[in-house]
Amino acid sequence: MNLLEITGTVLGVVGVGLMIRQNIWGWPVGLVQVTISAWVFLEARLYSDLVLQGFFFAIQAYGWWHWRRGGAVEQPQLPVTRLRPQAIAGWTAVGAAATASWGELMRRTTDAALPHWDAFILMFSVIAQWLQARKRLENWAGWMLVNAVAVGVYWARDLRWFAALYAGFFGMAVAGHVAWSRSLGKPDGRPEEEQR
Helix, strand or coil, X not given: CCHHHHHHHHHHHHHHHHHHCCCCCHHHHHHHHHHHHHHHXXXXXXXXXXXXXXXXHHHHHHHHHHHHHCCCCCCCCCCCECCCHHHHHHHHHHHHHHHHHHHHHHHHHCCCCCHHHHHHHHXXXXXXXXXXXXXXXXXXXXXXXHHHHHHHHHHHCCXXXXXXXXXXXXXXXXXXHHHHHHCCCCCCCCCHHHHC
């Protein structure tokens, strides 16, 4: 455990806390956090997680832009929406196929630790992050699944702070799902009792 891992952990908690509140400042905090995390994962030889940080950086930049742009003129804040069942099935199939392919590539061509589990974290995190940037409620279910797997992977690689962080992220994903469910379909994204 080192200062970068601790800093990444703290910024991760702050960033997700801001996301739960649908606060746009979660995006720039996230940009700093993923930059720090990339270095930590490089040192731990978790190459899929390293690649993931690059995806996170790009998607977080997009999310910041997309949330700033907001919804329609009569709807200044982007509302929380849901995916159709067909879209959920499609995203799940894409994630599973990409996990199998990337995991096998990492197993055959690198000295990656836990290549298939690491690939799962990569692929389903990209999907969850994209759904978060699009303000889809289902992003939180994706994060619950990813965080559960990540706790085991990071613990196995002796990244105790990151394992603790992702255990906390699991609880925060549950809280995020509850909070976003309350604002689902509301024109300004806030729960009904806050709109009065």
